[in-house]
Amino acid sequence: MTESTASATSNPKALRQTLRRSDTYYAKGFPELQETIRDELQTQYKSTLVETIRANGYTYxxxxxxxxxxxxxxxxxGVERAIEYAYEARRRFPDRQLxxxxxxxxxxxxxxxLSNMGVRFVVQQxxxxxxxxxxxGDVILWPAFGASxxxxxxxxxxxxxxxxxxCPWVSRVWNQxxxxxxxxxxxxxxxKYAHEETIATSSFADKYLIVLDMEQARYVAHYILHAADDPAAQPELRTEFMQKFEKAMSxxxxxxxxxxxxxxxxxTTMLEGETKAIAKLFETTMLRKYGPQELDDHFISFNTICNATQERQDAMFELVEEPLDLMVVIGGFNSSNTTHLQEIATAKGLKSFHIDGPACIRxxxxxxxxxxxxxxQISQNWLPAGAIxxxxTSGASTPDRMVSDAIERIFQLKQ
Ligand code: SF4
Known part of the structure; x- marks a missing residue:
């Protein structure tokens, strides 16, 4: 059976409640196993160098x-929690296929x-x-991004x-x-319409439209104000809209x-400032179209950007104000929150390199x-001569161990 043959439920809330009551559903990990995995996680993901740098005022x-x-x-x-639960699940179900x-x-x-531990990844095409x-009877792990x-x-x-x-921050968006x-x-x-988290989130909506950025949001707002009420006069605008959001609508x-x-x-990992600006844009749009008395019937919004994303972006805005020769941003190439950190450095005009691990430093x-x-891209002579x-920084999915390995590579090259 494939995902496409599974039927959608008509009552998402009831399904989630049923799951929560089931004795084959585990949403809080296995606390009794926490101690048994602590050392393994410490060895694989933590770093004494990073701890030293932190203790030294984040400079070294x-x-x-x-x-x-x-x-x-x-x-x-949320990521630490997801990894802990996965390791605990492996211990809890040693003989079962995960x-x-x-x-x-x-x-x-x-x-x-995880793959080395015998966890199999569902194939996608x-x-x-x-x-x-x-x-x-197989055991299924749902990732930090959730499941549809x-x-x-x-x-x-x-x-x-x-x-x-x-992550509870993701399920908070589902509730909204x-x-x-x-x-x-x-x-x-x-x-991003193809991102796992957004796919899961959109599955909770009867009707949805996914906008990537402020430019797309402005396009939609303009449509609401100038085209939606007069479709007969402007049928080509509707056609254009449908093509533009073909993959991003219910x-x-x-x-x-x-x-x-x-x-x-x-x-949850989009740029916080942009999400707020988009919400404000649609609030203003509905205000213009329907007036203040009717606004509540046409617009609702809550801030659902997660704390971690916000903190990392705020820290990045502070870091790029310092005198730096260059930036290294570490995280998966498909990591949305890492890409946004890179955007902040680039917007500041800093020479910045987004790598997905220490092996990128040659x-x-x-x-x-x-x-x-x-x-x-491969860039040559990226580390300038002399003192630098x-x-x-690193995205929310990047272990400290990987950050310290990248830093050690830089030290080696500058010896
Ligand atoms: S980035 Fe935020 S939403 Fe995503 S896993 Fe971490 S805490 Fe949860």
Missing amino acids: TRGDVTIKLAQSFGFCW WITNEIIHNPQVNQQ DGVKDFSKISP LQEMEFFQQNGNEIVDTT VDKHRTREFTSIIHG AGFDPNTDLERVGIANQ DDNSIRHQTLHGGI AVGV
Whole structure:
């Protein structure tokens, strides 16, 4: 059976409640096993060098290199929790097949480690997951990004035990989307339509539209004000809208009728300032269209950006104000929150390199890195001669061990 053949539930809230009451569903890990995995996690993911730098006011000099770490970086609470639950699940079910429906987090090394522990990853092709190899009785791990309603329903009916590591910040957004649904509002989700978290979040909505950024939000706002009421006069605008958001809207979405009542939600790792600006834009748009008396019937919004994302972005804004020669941003190339950290450095005009691990830093003073457009590049002679100050930060899925290995590579090259 594949994901596409699983049927969508008509009552997401009821399904989640049923799951929570089930004795084959685990959403709080296995606290009795915490002690048994502590040392393993410490060895694999922590770093004494990073602890030293933290204790030293986030600055550390060796030879010609001064490292300045962001005051907040790396593993967030939700990611640490997801990894702990996965390790505990392995101990709790030593003889059972464990599956994970996606990467547990956006970090290749952590996912490889789980694979080494015998956890199998569900295969995906063209965005469709193949669940055909999963047998009743297998144990399913849901990653920190969560799972779609269709997946929840499928595994519940398939007789699987479920270890749910979904970050509570993500399920908080689901609750907001569920409120939109029950009040018959369309959810406008600030996010990336192909991102696992946004796929899961949108599955909780009856009607949704996903906007990537402020530019797309402005396009939608303009449509609400200038085209939605006069479709006969401007049919080409509707066609353009449908093409533009083809992959980013719910089935049967009609921009002329489904943008009259909108609620704002977001992928938790988007730039906080942009999410707020988008919410403000739609509030103003609905105010202009319907007036202050009717605003509550046409617009709802709550801030659902997670603390960890916000703290890392704030720390990055502070770090880029320091005198730095260059920045190194460490995190999975498909990590949304890491990409946003890179955006902050680039917007400041800093020479900044987004790498997904220490192996990107090569012996010949070249570096393999991802540009903001998503392309992978090799840059030569990236470390200048003489004394340098290097800013370092990492995304919420990046272990301290990886940060310290990258820093050690820089020290080696500058010896
Ligand atoms: S970045 Fe935020 S939402 Fe994502 S796992 Fe971490 S705490 Fe949870």
